[in-house]
Amino acid sequence: MAAILGGGLGGLSTGYYLLKNNLNSNNKLKLFLLEATNYCGGWIKSIRTKDYVFEQGPRTIRPKGLQGLNTLNMMQDLGLSEHIAPITPDHPAAKNRMIYVRNNLHILPSTLISAFKKNQPFSKPLIYALFNDIKSPYKELQDDSIYNFVERRFGKEIADYAVSPMICGICAGDAKEISVKFLMKTLFEYEQNHGGVVKGLMASMFQSKSDSDMPLSELAKRSQEEKWNVYTIKGGLKTFPDTLQNYLVENEVNVNLNTKVEELEFIDSSSVALKSSDGNSLTANHIYSSLPSYALAKLVEKQHPELAKDLNEIPFVTVGIVNLYFDIVEPLIQPAFGFLVPPIENAPILGVVFDSCCMPDQKGTVLTVMLGGKWFKEKFGDDVTEDTLLGIATSEVEKILKIKVKPTASNVNILKKCIPQYVIGHYERVDKIREYIAANNLPISLVGCSYDGVGMNDVIYSAKKQVEGSPCTA
Ligand SMILES: Cc1cc2nc3c(=O)[nH]c(=O)nc-3n(C[C@H](O)[C@H](O)[C@H](O)COP(=O)(O)OP(=O)(O)OC[C@H]3O[C@@H](n4cnc5c(N)ncnc54)[C@H](O)[C@@H]3O)c2cc1C
Structure with missing residues (x-):
């Protein structure tokens, strides 16, 4: 029996690959997924209305590289091909990515010719x-x-x-x-x-290149032929974890929501006891933790303080997300992906994504303003309210994009400790953590965005590799 901790993209992908790995086995693998909140998907959250979609977390996925193609293979397998909305190189969102410097928006060079010109x-x-x-x-x-x-x-x-x-x-x-x-x-x-x-x-x-021999789905091949820049999912990214969750449930994975894991006790190399907030306990042969590293640190601290210390040393940042909808037929923005503000400008916002340009079926103008990150506390303190962030976001949008009208709808979220920071020495720290686990024969694998990459593709690929590295059987 295996237990997956956390039902974000990392936990759901781990369930998917465990099922795929055991497809041909005679003994069905017993799988439990334990998620603290009342929904699966973690940071992937979309608000859908008939007029607009607000993404509160991720919004676009890169199709390129081994990791990108692997995600597209998964998407096709889950029947999501029809839901994908690609952005091809001729699309304004692919060509126009801007930065805001000294009170002006500048389009970043995106072609070889533009590299020879002064921009x-x-x-x-x-x-x-x-x-x-x-x-x-x-x-x-x-x-x-x-x-x-x-x-x-x-x-x-x-x-x-x-x-x-x-x-x-x-x-x-x-x-x-x-x-x-x-x-x-x-x-x-x-x-x-x-x-x-x-x-x-x-x-x-002059060195020979070794191409991966990973088989490609029709969808992955299409992304290569059409040279997709990035893609989204029609109606919002939340469709992706919802579909993964359904796949797990249909294949008899025991998905437990509102179940916060509060204690882990490693008994030997093939058993570990888990206690959760609902008062239940269970013993698993192997654990796949997709929790943020600081949350896992709390669970292992008593038995393995050295491991907890290393897990706690991976820093995380808090991000403010303000989604704005303007119910006006005429576009209020120039067609582009959006703009970022270099930290040297010391501005109150990190950047703005022009969602109504990047995502299909939006009626009007939809923008997402990102604030804080590494500088959240320095700029806004510990007790900033959502109203204050909304005020800052709308006044920056008015100043930079010259949008004078008030938004018809908005949504503000403060995502506490949402993105791990791969600071200098990160990769050596992760090696050390995994070496400790191996040396102490702990039946646990680490997946999720804390370790092998912060993007959705990285999280999915890491789940695949961890499942292949410690395949769990019935
Ligand atoms: C604002 C923002 C924008 C982003 N934009 C993009 C983008 O455009 N493209 C892209 O590729 N990536 C993007 N990302 C990254 C992407 O969202 C992450 O890589 C991915 O969602 C991480 O998934 P995860 O499963 O590792 O973590 P999480 O989503 O954090 O999932 C962990 C889960 O564990 C649960 N949990 C925590 N503690 C416990 C416990 N004790 N017991 C049980 N469950 C617990 C949590 O409730 C959560 O559901 C973005 C991230 C953020 C925050």
């Missing part, structure tokens, strides 16, 4: 960044912040105006703290092994 706010064409890389000395390091690495190789403007806002958009974090391995592991290895990114790139051209 505000950059003082030189981006191609100069490559010359900078070729002439800059390299520094031998185990890890570095992504900001330092980019500043050293490509210059300060790229670090300030391209990479820092991108890190805000992906994990609401500070590029000066986030590990270079979070997004640029290969480029960092080029520097460390060849003395620079361009030099490393040249050397890699």
Whole structure:
């Protein structure tokens, strides 16, 4: 019997892969999923009305790379192909991604030709960044912040105006703290092994490339043929965890909502006792924890304080999300994905997504304003109200996008400790945590966004790998 802790995307995907792995087994695997709240999906939450969809958490998924293609395989298998709304390269949301610098919106260069031209706010064409890389000395390091690495190789403007806002958009974090391995592991290895990114790139051209042999679904192949940039799900992303949850229930996984796990006791290498808030206890042969690392730390602290300490060292940030709907037929915004604000601007918001441009079937203008992240406490303190965040979001939208009308509908959410920060040393810390688990023969696997990547694709792929790494049988 296996127990999955947490019913967010990590827990649901773990259930999916455990079922798939046991498809041909004669002994049916007994599976329990324990979720603290009254719904599955974790941070994936969509509010649907006849006129608009408000996404309170994630909204777009990347189709590229092994992880992206793996998610599309899962989507097709779950029967979700018809629900997918891709954004192709000719779509304005793919071409127009903006940054807000010195009171102006600037479109970031997205084509090779534009790299040869001077684009505000950059003082030189981006191609100069490559010359900078070729002439800059390299520094031998185990890890570095992504900001330092980019500043050293490509210059300060790229670090300030391209990479820092991108890190805000992906994990609401500070590029000066986030590990270079979070997004640029290969480029960092080029520097460390060849003395620079361009030099490393040249050397890699002569090395044989090993393509993954993962079979691709029709949907994954379509995404490649049509060169999807990102995609969403019609009617909101919540359809995805809902479908996963149904799949688990149909396959006799015991999904327990309103069941907060409060205690774990490791008995031996194949049994662990769980106590939950409903007063029930059960003993499992193996546990797959998809809880945030700080929540798991609480459960293991008594028996394994050293493990709890490492789990607690993974920091998380709080994000304010303000969704706005304007019931006006004329679009109030230029067609684009949205804009991000570089931290150097010291603005009250992190950025705005133009949902009515990225997501189909929205009647009117829909925007999502993101606030806080790494700077939440510094900007808003501990007791900020949702009304205050709504006020800040609407006045920034009025100032930057010149939208003078009041929103017809809005929704505010303060997502406490919602995104883990892969700071310098993160990957070594995760290795240490997993080494401790292996050395102590603890029957637990770690999945979810705390360890192997913060995006939805990473979480799903990590579940797949963890299930393959410790396959649980009946
Ligand atoms: C604002 C925001 C925007 C994002 N945007 C994107 C995006 O556009 N694209 C993208 O790819 N990714 C995005 N992400 C990331 C994506 O949402 C996450 O990778 C993913 O949802 C994480 O899933 P998870 O299962 O690891 O964690 P969670 O969603 O946190 O799930 C953990 C679950 O465990 C439960 N739980 C906690 N403690 C206990 C306990 N003691 N007992 C039982 N259950 C417990 C929780 O209630 C929760 O349901 C975004 C994230 C946020 C917060």
